[in-house]
Amino acid sequence: MQLHEIVKLLGAEVLVGAGDLDREISAVHASDLISHVLATCTRGALWLTGLLDSQIVNTAELFDLSAVVFVANRRPTQDIIEAAEMENVPVLCTQYTMFESCGLLYSKGLKPSRRCG
Amino acid sequence: MANAESVVFRKSYHIEGGNFQSAGSVSKKIKQILKQLNIDGEIIWRAMIVAYEAEMNVVLYASEAEVILEISPKKICMIFKDKGPGIPDIPLAMTEGYSTATREMRERGFGAGLGLPNIKKTADNFDIQSTVGSGTQLIIDINIF
Structure with missing residues (x-):
């Protein structure tokens, strides 16, 4: 599924990366813990989170994540948006809760981001 | 550590403990260098998993650290040598879920004890030495081939 389809599915607002919505996404990671992203996330995954921290963008960029979606209408601060623009990390914001967002994406066939071994 | 004669790139960096900024x-700097050297994206x-985990450990727990990056044709070696409280029980610290993180660290999304x-799971070679009251040294290898 391409990122623009996810934007539509989640009724999301694109805060950063309007030109990168053709990114292909097959796996999703949903967590407010950066530690969990580091321990379980796969390359190219979409990251759903409610965590607003300056390390979000670093984490997404370092681990080649496709995009970050802030759920439950959590609005990233200006410094997060500026960092995402600089690092070319698409950032979306949806009114759906984490549970609803996961359900919608799962129902469309997206898989959990999970490492082998 | 790689044999001195086989090292094609060597650089050291400084990490300031407690500085989230x-x-x-x-x-990021290490990633940039690895990309410039055309190293495979998966490698x-x-x-990056081991570098960022180790860097955040310094930021969260130590006062400062020196990082030495050595790249040879066969591997990427990173040495993290910090000044900090040290780890009294290494086997316990290596147990998934064990953490001494503060509430603030957890609120920032870290400190799950992972x-x-x-680092050990991801690295091809991993060594940890620690002296309580002095600091911790990690030697981490990622094989290129």
Whole structure:
């Protein structure tokens, strides 16, 4: 599924990366813990989170994540948006809760981001 | 550590403990170098897991650290030598879920007790030495071939 389809599915607002919505996404990671992203996330995954921290963008960029979606209408601060623009990390914001967002994406066939071994 | 004669790139970096503003910047610099050397994306990704975990450990727990990056044709070696409280019980610290993180660290999304086990799992070679009251040294290798 391409990122623009996810934007539509989640009724999301694109805060950063309007030109990168053709990114292909097959796996999703949903967590407010950066530690969990580091321990379980796969390359190219979409990251759903409610965590607003300056390390979000670093984490997404370092681990080649496709995009970050802030759920439950959590609005990233200006410094997060500026960092995402600089690092070319698409950032979306949806009114759906984490549970609803996961359900919608799962129902469309997206898989959990999970490492082998 | 790689044999001195086989090292094609060597650089050292400094990490300031407790500084969230600059946290991740050393990992980013290392990523940039690995990309410039045309190292495979999957290998860079693994190198970033260990680099960022180790860097954040310094930011969260130590006062400062020196990082030495050595790249040879066969592997990427990263040495993290910190000045900090040290780890009294290494086997316990290597247990998934064990953490001494503060509430603030957890609120920032860290401190789940997964960092050191994740480094060990991801690295091709991993060595940890620690002296309580002095600091901790990690030697981490990621094979290129």
